[in-house]
Each structure stands twice: as C-alpha cells, then as structure tokens.
Amino acid sequence: MAKPLSRLQIAWRIAQDIPDGAYVNLGIGMPEMVANYLPDDREVMLHSENGILGLGPSPADGEEDWDLINAGKKPVTLVEGGSYFHHTDSFAMVRGGHLDLCVLGAYQVSAEGDLANWSTGDESRLPAIGGAMDLAMGARGIYVMMELCTRKGAPKILERCTYPLTGERCVNRIYSDYAVIDIAEDGPVVRETIDGIDLAGLQDKAEARLRLAEDWRTLTAPDL
C-alpha cells in the first residue's frame, strides 16, 4: 500500500528543486512551507507581491513589525541583500519574467497546463483574485503544489478545468502526494512516483491521461 507524502514532505521535495541564486515567489498557504526546507547551501531570494525581495523567517514573538508583512499579511523579516519597492515595480518583476519560479496551490490543473486556483465558481463566495493571475502568467516557471485528489476523492488533474481559470497553459510541473508530474507538450508526464503505486494506480487519481517518463524515478522524502 503506497503511503502518500504529507504536505510537509511535498514542500521538502519542491525545496530540493529550487536552484541556488533563484528568485522565487511562494504562494499564500501551502507553498509558504517550501521556505522551511530550502537547503542551507543555497541562497534563494523570496519575493512577496507587496514589495519585498528577500523574505526571511517569521519574527520571534514580540518582535513583529506590522510594516513588514508578507502577501498573506503575516509578519516576516528581511534577509541580508533584501529590498523594498512599490507594488507596481513588484508586479513588473512578476509579469516581466524576472521571477525564476513561482509555487502555487491549485484546485485544478488541465492536461495543457491551465490553472484554476482562485475560484470554485461558487457565487455565494466573495470573488477574490489577489496576485494569482499575474504570477501565473508572469513567472518563468510555475510549479503547482497539491494533492492529486480533493478531500472527496475527485481528481484535480483534468482534461479541462471546470472551475474559472487563473491562467492558460502556464503550469510547468505538479508536485503532489503521489507523484511529480511535468506538463509536457503532449500532456502530463510522470517524472517521479512514490513506492507502491504504478501508472495505473496514478491514473485512477487523474482524469487527464498520464504518461510515464522513460527515465522516471522513485519519489522519496524524509519523515518530517
């Protein structure tokens, strides 16, 4: 029986793929955890939409500065070499292709890499977009961090997204609880998969047709 990765383990796995020197935006929520697992030998500059490059860890209790918050409105710190700038410059970095990577959560991803992560189309909920659409269309690489299925077991990798889109054909790779999946020209390609599940088992958790890469590997993460 395959034991799926926890969210912490998915965050750890993503962190291993962020190169030294990269400028990266970690989306609000689950993706923020990636920061906790960046290897010590790499210097990575984290971007925040509200005008910060060089996000550091959370401040100690009592040390919060409410003029220094992240996009999730939580207090943060600034690392050496970090900078402040205004919002329009911040989104020039985003749309101008200056960010190497952005890690986002998702409700759904299509076989072509369409992303749906801002709305479930539920009209009783207040619509709220934030910076997601800009990030989806702007960052050079979009990594999605998500479970393969919803809590109710519905697959999230679909032929076509049924929820309103955040961006078209923008997702490059999905890091999930069972597999790492690239969105290639011809659709989703499984790069890594955890022990105890084969392609057919993965396919049961995705609507879009999956293909196994010839050089696929085993997906592992330490106990966290």
Place this chain on the structure above:
Amino acid sequence: MIDKIARSVADALEGIEDGSTVLIGGFGEAGVPNVLVEGMVEQGARDLVLVNNNAGVGRHGIAALLETGRVRKMICSFPRSVGSVVFPELYAAGKIELEVVPQGTLSERIRAGGAGLGGFFTPTGVGTQVADGKEVRRIDGKDYLLELPIRGDVALVKGHVADRFGNLTYRKAARNFGPSVAMAGRRTIAEVSEIHENGGLDPERIVTPGIFVDAVVKVER
C-alpha cells in the same frame, strides 16, 4: 513659499465632493492611511468609489468608512481577507458594487492613471473571466488584454517622513501601493508619522516627490 503641511485632518480633507473616486494606499493593514480614511467618515462625502487592494478589516479604517453606507462601489483585488466583516455583509445584502481586479493590473491601472496613459496591454487574465468584454491584442505572438487607467479625485496615502514640499519616504513594506496611488490623485493627501523640520529631505531618500502631493498631515503612529 511652498508649505503643504495641513493643520488638521479636517483641513486636509476639506472640499472632497460627493461622488468622488478615492484611491487608498496600503495592503492589508500595512500602509493604509487609517487616520485620513476615518477622517472621511467625519468629512461626510457620499456616493464614493473606493479603490484599495483589500476591502477593510475589523470595524476601523476602510471598514469604518464602508459601514457609513456612503460607499457605492469598491474596486479591489482581494476583498476576502481574514477579519474582513463589514464588506462581506454589505456585499451579501446587495448594498455595494464590487469590481475585482488582478493585483498587478490594479496597481498598473493606478500607475497608468497617474502617468497620463490611456491604458496598457497585459498578459494577466488572458483566457479568464477577467478578459470578458476586453480588447485582446496579439503582440509578437502573445495575447494581451487592454486595461484602462484608474484616476482618483482624491488619493490618500500613508508615508513615513515628509517635508514641507510634500516629499515622502515610506517605511519598509508599508510602501506597497503608496507611490502609484500618490501619482494618480487629482488631490493627494498623505498622513505621515514624522515631519522633517529643517528644509527638504535628503533627495536620495525621497520615494514620492512632492509634485504628486498636495497636503501632508502628521499623525501619531
């Protein structure tokens, strides 16, 4: 002589008319000029359109102004923040209009307003609901949406230090929307926590030049 220091919040806000579009700096709680916004509650202008990244939290600042019922429409990127109570109530009751704009598009629309541009083409929102009804232009093989500028009758920002010329610095990430918002107001008013007393600020430190600012009020931090 140039002296943009206002004696009081009421003086700074005098003359704001019914029907005004009011641009407000800040992101979440950081950089929101709460004293000026709450001054608008006293000031009394009605039928307002507010522009801010969010839609207020708690019952102070933007939320307090919304609660007066004098705001007709909110333009923002994310009205669903933790602790936001007043706006969701008004929206659910059909008492306020909402225009949701992607965050970078909101910021750039405000900048375009301040920069005298007729709009700009952005890749953000192509192929989404945001594109509905908008011109799509293919430029160098890539699709872009035409987005139009936002100008304010009034712009309210929170700076850190100001001088009598209206030059502003900001503090840390409280800068956020401030510089773009300051450019885009027909009348721009800044609240700051410090007034630089001896002439002008160090020109190397100035983020918003005084040409964009009409009045400055010192408030307690």
